[in-house]
Amino acid sequence: MTLLSGLLLAVPGAVRSQNFDASTLMRAQRNGETNNLYGNNPFEQPEDENGEGQQQDTTKKERKIRKPLESYFFDDSVRALNNFRWHVNREYNRVTVMPLDTTLTDYRIDYPFFREDVGDIAQGALGQTSLPLNYFRRPQDFDFSFASPYYAYTYNMENVDFYNTKKPMIRMSYEESGQKRFREENFEIMHAQNISPTTGFNVDYKARGTRGQYVWSRTKNHNLAVAFSHTGKRYSVHAAYYNNKIEQQENGGVVGVWALRDTVFEMPSGIPMKLADAEAKNVYRNNAFFVTQSFAIPLQRVTESDFSVANLSTVYVGHSFEYSSWSKVYTDLNMPYTDERDHRDENGEFVSAEHNYYDDWFINPQQTRDSLYERVISNRFFVQAQPWDRNGVVGTIDAGLGIDMHTYSQFELKDYLTGGYTKVDKTSYFAYGAVSGKIKKYVGWDANLKFYPSGYRGGDIEIGAHLALTGYLRGHPLILEGRFSMDRRSPNYWQENLFSNHYRWSAPLNKENETRFEVKFSVPDYAFEAGAWQGVLSDKIYYGPDGNVAQHDGSVSLTSVYARKDFRLGGLHLDNRVLLQWSTDQEVIPVPLLSAFLSYYYEFWVVRDVLRLQIGLDGRFNTRYYAPSYNPALSVYYNQREMEVGNYPYLDAFVMGKWKRMRIFLKYQHVNKGLFGNGEYFSAAGYPLNPGMFKIGISWGFYD
Template structure:
């Protein structure tokens, strides 16, 4: 069957997901929404009261959390464009631009090459980023935050259960920001629709989603070398950042994708009583994704990118990715949860034409269809929690396999010890293997010369709010593949994918602890990193730290709760990865160091009922601690600015 015809059938096919709800905590996690009153309970005409624990958020792995309207310092860390903690990332100057990564997690269960333009994927929502919901009354959440000149960002979400067995949600996150520098506009949109359903007897379950996303960024190549020095010297005439003339002002790149995803299952055997708990289910997943990345420039800039075939640059690469699996899962009180799946994948990556360069033809497609398998095991034995999975691609071309094992021991309600082992072998990303461009330097075919990237990571951690949260992981990487600054010829940077033939050892140690004294608190997060290799191909800062001193109180008869404080961010100086706007990728370079500068933010946050209000003076120390602050070589970090916004939940 043609895979294009399967998208409309997704929500007529079925799938199974076991939502495993964590035990209800003994103390309420919310103060004002732990009991949300409603006069319209599902399937009832009587007034009732719904606890906050009934507003469930279910992840891809079926872990369940609850709507949380509290005001905490962790909410402050996540109040940003990505709505994630940015401890290990540093933002570029404009909202919606990319982030330079300060540390890397080498554990992964993904055994497929990733798509092009990974620097654009920070805000691209993958299958694992989509949540599903179950709510007793309609729930709405609005997120708003100001940006940098002429725009705003808004994330609007709504979900409702039309019955106890059927839920749907719809959400859209939009951004437009002109930015303070020339040709740096960002305009993005993320649309999501989710649904889940189960039959009255609970034997058949399904859930699925539709995601449509477009991420557009204007590109300017960063500051020229002369302007970098003027920026560092803080010359008065360029304190208005729009005065800068960047390397070019006529380019933009765009990442767009649409995905249709469905999972469903049927319980063949479903018996549960006080003595037995056996379940045998058949399950199926169907997923189709269509993506493209394009780089457009109205006239070629040969002084920046080198020679070109055409004067007008129009690079475009596409990926069609179809995935389906069929499997069985078995659950038993003694044996735990065991599952096995056979999967089928069809991929079509590439370009619409061939390129001839230096008497060599650059092919235009990577096409393959193949089978694979996935197995998983999960069980709780006493205080031990065991979780493991294994998978492989049964293909000679798209090679890949993984093993992921985790074990946790719960000493007490507040103290967990966790350990893990992850082994992953997969091909480098598609744009490492094959790339075409109107610029001659950006054409290569490495399908026959690049081997699989092999990584092994061993991790250990302690989880305790009372004592300390700490983690250690050690990784070994073979055949590390990266974009490398090979040379600079007549001021043109020659950037090519490179596979490192020797081993790399990478150590990370992270410690987090909050200290409290009355209404004051000091939250500390510190990371130490060390890389051992014969060459400088994997660069990270040795130290990253974030320290937040803040004060919390309640006023107006506890109707308003507020927090105010100062956040200190710092990472040590190092040869940070550079950014290539054509590839929308970061590359390794060892000529320019950044870092070693403090970033101080002052914030005042408040909560009234279910509304959280945020006000922050970002990087307020920029005028008196020096202007040698960059997110990447030639790309300055953000200047001092004041931003505000809110997050508002409605329980109807």
């Protein structure tokens, strides 16, 4: 049980579900369900009082013994779970295991980017863009960077779910809010089924979006993943197809803070925005497929009593293939907007003025249709040596070679003559390796190295190390972790080459260098964790106030301190998450000094073991700072120095319940609107969060 707690602690968000994990295993142990190494086998004969197998009825046809889950990926405590899920590693022969959370934990938080620590800088509504407040959680994707603001919604190779279920499982969720013409909707359905204990498939589909509380903010976000896995004793394969499609109208943000505060606008849809046309829109499409497989070659004789090769000297050989294509089409019309309170005259009266959201129109002065395309085909060949025991002092030694073939396409000025699009092919070659091990249940360690000797990213290097120490106080694990990483990375293609209607650049940039240190201490059984990050970045690439790419000539130091503690007094829960951040250059990396997420609620049984309720408040807050804003044409968050946001508490009141297999919540989002606060409910500069609205959600699971 303690091993599983330590394993789940390393998974983002899993620490919030420690009650689920521990209670599941403890209940299984009390009921004798984990006597078998791989959990109960319904086809095995139960033992009698003397430990002997019961006599079979010879008059009946003998049943075939069903093989248990034999994979070396999963230890005994994971096999004991009725259902679990995992993610596959892109480069190494490893998986990350997570529980299936069917409790009330965080279910009422319907925006996925608000579920991690203190949440994100958000553009506004469900399905729209976001950027983590915690700098050290921000995605560092090298591939299609225009899609990274949708990281919380989109599938990629390392976040597609795979499932192992004892029974076929279907889970459906639906949430909606607001009036029909402004409604937010969130629909999710998942089906998972095992053909055998080692082989299964699953389908996940999610449709999320809003019709728009504000003008020109309609968003549709569709995500599909179809996955297949076989995790046998020697051979394993993970394969999946996933599709991401996003359509978002762009309004450019509010014309001025006054428009948000002014009571003249009774409805949010009447608040004037900067992009005043319905044609301002982004459409993203992503199709991808991957398959990764490995074969185990034991160096010792495998007997019938060896259910897994995890305890034998073994060599694994494998291959990983990935194909992914992304496209983005941005459109708009040249229509200026009017700021009715642009400035004051000599008499102190407001004077209106017309502005254009974009200063430049390089291709067409009337309208825009920018089309960008990127494709990557990746191959990785790897070998993993398991010298003794997979969980030994030196558990695994990994080595691999890879090649990434990129294709980039965009319209350029010379294409006026050809009528086509310019395509550029680039190839990256790299080698990587890692080593990891454990000393019983007390020490876990690993180190990794990745190097690009030539090609597109020639000279790039990634170095990382991790150490986890676990002690026990009265049976409760105390975990101290340390991480180190050093990255030297090339700018992505679009940061150096872009030709569009509003922005253009073609200039080489220096490689970024970043060194990070992280220390974290946690006590899972008491819902406590505290951590600190220290980062030093040189030649940082960012987007400046004019929307153009900029590179800082020097170093920036960034420090973050995070703490989480959930208090419980009977049925009263006081959950607290706080983040402090310091940046030595706020113009390059702007961060708020303090960010917090507080959730205070009362939980109780209405009907014992049938209906359980939570009633409470969620609150988010950050101090005032020059928050990034969002540029629709570039699909990036950029630094600005015109508008400070913050010092505004954003509160949600909720009632949430679990009745048998059904979960339901009722919530009034932004319950404090117009009651208190400075009236500037922004998270990203210029983009107001949603006003007050009522939400309802329901989730139901079926297991047979």
